[in-house]
Amino acid sequence: MLPGKRIIGISMMNLAEENYLKTIFNLSGGGKKNVSTSAISDFMENKPSSVTDMLKKLSDKSLINYKRYNGAYLTPAGKEEALKVIRKHRLWELFLVKYLAFSWHEVHEIAEQMEHVKSGLLIDRLDKFLGYPATDPHGDPIPGIDGKYRLVNNKTLEELKEGESCVLTGVKNSSSEFLKYLNEISISLNTRIRVLKKYAFDGSVLVKIDEKHRQSVSKEVSKDLLITVI
Amino acid sequence: MLPGKRIIGISMMNLAEENYLKTIFNLSGGGKKNVSTSAISDFMENKPSSVTDMLKKLSDKSLINYKRYNGAYLTPAGKEEALKVIRKHRLWELFLVKYLAFSWHEVHEIAEQMEHVKSGLLIDRLDKFLGYPATDPHGDPIPGIDGKYRLVNNKTLEELKEGESCVLTGVKNSSSEFLKYLNEISISLNTRIRVLKKYAFDGSVLVKIDEKHRQSVSKEVSKDLLITVI
DNA sequence: TTTTAAATTTAGATAAGCCTAAATTTATTA
DNA sequence: TAATAAATTTAGGCTTATCTAAATTTAAAA
Numbered sequence: 001m002l003p004g005k006r007i008i009g010i011s012m013m014n015l016a017e018e019n020y021l022k023t024i025f026n027l028s029g030g031g032k033k034n035v036s037t038s039a040i041s042d043f044m045e046n047k048p049s050s051v052t053d054m055l056k057k058l059s060d061k062s063l064i065n066y067k068r069y070n071g072a073y074l075t076p077a078g079k080e081e082a083l084k085v086i087r088k089h090r091l092w093e094l095f096l097v098k099y100l101a102f103s104w105h106e107v108h109e110i111a112e113q114m115e116h117v118k119s120g121l122l123i124d125r126l127d128k129f130l131g132y133p134a135t136d137p138h139g140d141p142i143p144g145i146d147g148k149y150r151l152v153n154n155k156t157l158e159e160l161k162e163g164e165s166c167v168l169t170g171v172k173n174s175s176s177e178f179l180k181y182l183n184e185i186s187i188s189l190n191t192r193i194r195v196l197k198k199y200a201f202d203g204s205v206l207v208k209i210d211e212k213h214r215q216s217v218s219k220e221v222s223k224d225l226l227i228t229v230i
Numbered sequence: 231m232l233p234g235k236r237i238i239g240i241s242m243m244n245l246a247e248e249n250y251l252k253t254i255f256n257l258s259g260g261g262k263k264n265v266s267t268s269a270i271s272d273f274m275e276n277k278p279s280s281v282t283d284m285l286k287k288l289s290d291k292s293l294i295n296y297k298r299y300n301g302a303y304l305t306p307a308g309k310e311e312a313l314k315v316i317r318k319h320r321l322w323e324l325f326l327v328k329y330l331a332f333s334w335h336e337v338h339e340i341a342e343q344m345e346h347v348k349s350g351l352l353i354d355r356l357d358k359f360l361g362y363p364a365t366d367p368h369g370d371p372i373p374g375i376d377g378k379y380r381l382v383n384n385k386t387l388e389e390l391k392e393g394e395s396c397v398l399t400g401v402k403n404s405s406s407e408f409l410k411y412l413n414e415i416s417i418s419l420n421t422r423i424r425v426l427k428k429y430a431f432d433g434s435v436l437v438k439i440d441e442k443h444r445q446s447v448s449k450e451v452s453k454d455l456l457i458t459v460i
Numbered sequence: 461t462t463t464t465a466a467a468t469t470t471a472g473a474t475a476a477g478c479c480t481a482a483a484t485t486t487a488t489t490a
Numbered sequence: 491t492a493a494t495a496a497a498t499t500t501a502g503g504c505t506t507a508t509c510t511a512a513a514t515t516t517a518a519a520a
Contacts, residue, residue, distance in 0.1 A: 069499075
């Protein structure tokens, strides 16, 4: 009944740090580019001055390279940390969809909390339990123990020519609103999509979904749909 | 790829509060008795002055009844909160043992973190996924959505007479050390135990485990083994 | 019952992560 | 290039949950 170890609560001392690293990773497209203070501030919905404080802290810890007035990018150590958090986030998202009957637009907020649970063993066991999956419910690649992606999506629906067919393998935009829109037009992961017609005047595409429904999608939407040509 | 909602990190604003409520619940044996400042301080391994601060805060929120120099006990609202946290803790512990191959002595620390993830839907789905279990891996009862236990263990091995048999249904002490000791002497949940002899001079008990091994257990240990007579 | 010891509370300080307002640097435009 | 605008940083504060040290209250012992 009474647990012996007095492990009360999460250390959580670097919850904020983890969120900054993850944000920098995402905004820099995988740790490559420089990310500005205001980009981080906009994304995290906090003040630029708060961002500056944290950038200094992360820089002191050698997790980012930071030059005043010039943004930051991840060091190898910072990238490793970020990938660990992303790995946890995506594995938990998949667990929620696969075993707890959540829909792909509902899992982000919960995974955002679960990703901070500290236990390497836990996440490796979860990975095994899920069958070492390559992608999360949004088609985003899941980093392995080694931090390497098992699969990469790069082609979008926008790049397809008339007559070509593909399968949806991911989305670039995982917002709840966007995912719900896709639900409404019957598009989900592994859905087959055939390009019937492309309209030059607005870049929109007329597609056939699973050989059943016709649907027009805007250029903006087509750019956010990651696909594999078949 | 980029999640739309800017839900970065756990609110966690009442992580500390949750831990105090849980501690008060446990130390008061389910919210009944008064708990002293020093008892909380000892258990949480922090200073009495810190406890006093928090007791005032919880009292202001009507989660506990607190009288200066006189300890505290949970209000109905506080008890409800505590039970929610305990429910989450125990369900996650069971998940870890049942699906991720953890042993009963390894799950406390991880569940200590998972219990703070906020989502009523999540925990209810987990409950369903686990088959609405009555007890956790230590035999502790799991509160339902309504906060009511599905089962209560109250008899201990110490109360058994010579010749009687029982099944282990819980442990009063969930410390990693104690659980590892039980592993060593081949006692786990649902293990059958028969009392061969009781020694008056030290209160120790000679038992037969699963009709296979003989083992002597001290009075202290026998008091921490919750059982059902068969 | 008085004295001493133990428990508890108060007062004031600290660190993390955020904030506002002002100052500084960089970028843009005239 | 100089003036203006935008981005960024600095300086100083706030809140939460902790701490130490001192003061107070309760409990125990003489």
